[in-house]
Amino acid sequence: MKEFSKLLILFLLVSSFSNNxxxxxxxxxxxxxxxxxxxDKTNSVKYTGQMARHILHDSLKxxxxxxxxEKMMAYYNGEEKLQILAPKSKxxxxxxxxxxxxVGSGNLSGKMYKGAIPGWGNLTGPEVIxxxxxxxxxxxxxxxxDTGFDYTQLISKFAMGAVFYNQAANNYLGKKMxxxxxxxxxxxxEGAYYTGKEHSWDEAFGYWGSAAHGLSLTAEQSxxxxxxxxxxxxxxxxDGVVDLYNxxxxxHAYYxxxxxxxxxxNYLATINQAFIDGRKIIADANGRNLNFDERTKLLNQRDIIRDNWQKVIAESVFKYAGSTYKDIVALETIIKANGDTSDAxxxxxxxxxxxxxxxxxxxxGPENLGETAVKLNRMMGLGPVLLNASQVVGIDSNxxxxxxxxxxxxxxxLHMLKIQKLMVDEFGVIAKSKDQLSEMTALAGSMGNSDSAEND
Known part of the structure; x- marks a missing residue:
């Protein structure tokens, strides 16, 4: 009987641990x-507007x-009665x-980064989009x-930063904290069933883009x-269907x-864990303002989120600088062979x-990148180098x-390789997808003076 009792207690402990x-x-x-x-509400979590904006973005793209x-602007402005164009069942x-x-209501236009964007003619965020x-x-x-601009990619990748990253890092995890x-x-x-800090934290999580159970998934599953x-x-x-809400x-959770x-x-798990841990700190305050110790712990989780989110975007810059470098090499090979460069x-x-x-x-994001941003914008240019040796260098008043x-x-x-190095030096990227840095020494040497390789 004693052995049975011990086994029962052990089972309950294991079950409790598993459930937790x-x-x-x-x-x-x-x-x-x-x-x-x-x-009668029992769950204080709500971030429907953020997920609606993800759907607006995917549909716009x-x-x-x-x-x-007209249709693009309808999704950008979040007009009523819009069908989900993406993602759809497959x-x-x-x-x-x-x-x-x-899923919810909202728009992209009202949540754009409002500051100037030097890398696109110094227009404001909304003006750029x-x-x-x-x-x-x-x-x-x-x-x-004629310009080399792929607007599907430009609009999508910029909007993810100017809306999702901006709103989460600058607003909900910044000002509202x-x-x-x-x-x-x-x-x-007025009339809400959640507190100011609860909802601010929830909305930041929504902008991050992970499934609510993302921490239980492997990176490949996610x-x-x-x-x-x-x-x-x-x-x-x-329940047999995928709920786009959670x-x-x-x-960026996908990236x-x-x-x-x-x-x-381990960006996905690190950020998801920090969001969950931070939300627990807020919940444990039980509706009172956070004390100094609680606030310090919460801001620590906030910093983990913002730092790793920034790295995810920097990893993406690194990756596509490498891809662009490889594309240029491929184009050079085709040109030397007098081949068709259209697809390349x-x-x-x-x-x-x-x-x-x-x-x-x-x-x-919340950090003024200063000289890093200047280097980044100059090295990649306002537009890509074209096959006729021209390049977009500005935008006129019209x-x-x-x-x-x-x-x-x-x-x-060489600029593409220097951009990769910049992402390593300034942001400490680790994944380094499409790493081409091993080519830098030979390329710089063949040019004689690599110090001049900056796009002014």
Whole structure:
């Protein structure tokens, strides 16, 4: 009998540990802690607007190639009665919602980074996106061969930074974490069932883009959820459909997964764990304002999130600088053989567009990148070097592009490698996808003086 009792106790302890482990790997539910709340809500977590914006972004990206400016602006502005264009069901990967409003409401236009973007003619964030959208409407398939601009990539990668990263890092984890801003002892807004700090933290998590159960997934599983290849991993509640609100991987959480599955980094789990740990600190305050110790611990989790999120974007800059370098090498080979450069140039433009978009996004965070941003913008240029040795160098007062003679290919190639080195030196990237740094010494040596290789 004693042995049975011991086994029973052991079973209960193991079961309790397992349940806690499972609970600790999911963002929510968290209890209602708002003092004086008398309603019937039991879960204080809500970030529907953020997930609606992810869907607006994915849908916008999917239609850039159509050139339909009115439709692009509808998704950018979050108009009513919009169908979900992306992500959509694929084979056995069945998505629950069909309308954006099934998830939540919101827009991208009102949440853009409002500062100037030196890397795109010094326009403001909203002006940059609208300029890109209008330019996409002037060309076929979202691509302009005369400038080398791939607007699908430029719009998408910049918007992820200018909306999601900006809002989370600068606003919800920045301004709204300050003392006196959105206090934990009061509702976030009149009539809300969650506190100011609870909802601010939740909204930042929403912008991050991870599935709520993302911490329970491997990086590869999380990656395959975005690719709509792993229904079992996505469908956390086993109801046969994927809920875009909390069972899908979006935006930078997807890119974190893509780097982590290489085995060198752990961005997704690190950020998700920090979000969960921070939310527990807020919940444990039980509706009162955080004391000094609690606030210090919360801001530590905040810093983990922001630092690693920045690294994910820097990893993306590193990756696409490497891809662009390889594309230039491929183009040089084709040109020497008098071959057809059409497909290779299109690939080069795509990768440069991704590089440019992520580089602009990196500059929308809480840290003034200063000289690093100047180097980054100058080395990649406003536009890519074109096959006729020209390059977009500016934007006039009417929004038209200004072109001039470009640097030579070797100089531009070296810039791509210097961008990779910059990401290592300034941000400490580790995954280093598409690493081409081993080519730097030989290339610089062949040019004689690598110090001059900066795009002024």
């Amino acid at each position: 482990a499972i609970a600790n790997s999911v963002y929510g539910p968290f209890p209602i802690t708002l003092q004086g709340y008398t309603g 999917s239609i850039v190639k159509t050139g339909d400016v 084979d056995d990967f069945v998505i629950k919602q069909t309308m954006v409003s099934d 609208e300029h890109m959208i209008n330019k996409a409407g002037e060309v076929s398939g979202g691509f302009d061969p 300050e003392i006196g801003q959105k206090p934990n002892s009061k509702p976030y807004k 990656y395959n959820v975005t690719k709509r290849k792993d229904m079992a991993s996505a469908d956390y509640n086993s 069972e899908y991987t979006f935006a 974190a997964s893509s780097y982590d599955k290489g085995g060198k980094t 140039f299109r690939t080069y433009a795509k990768h440069w567009g991704e590089l440019k978009g992520f580089a602009l996004a990196l500059q929308c 929004g038209n592009f200004i072109k001039d003679q470009a640097q030579d290919w070797n100089e531009f190639k």
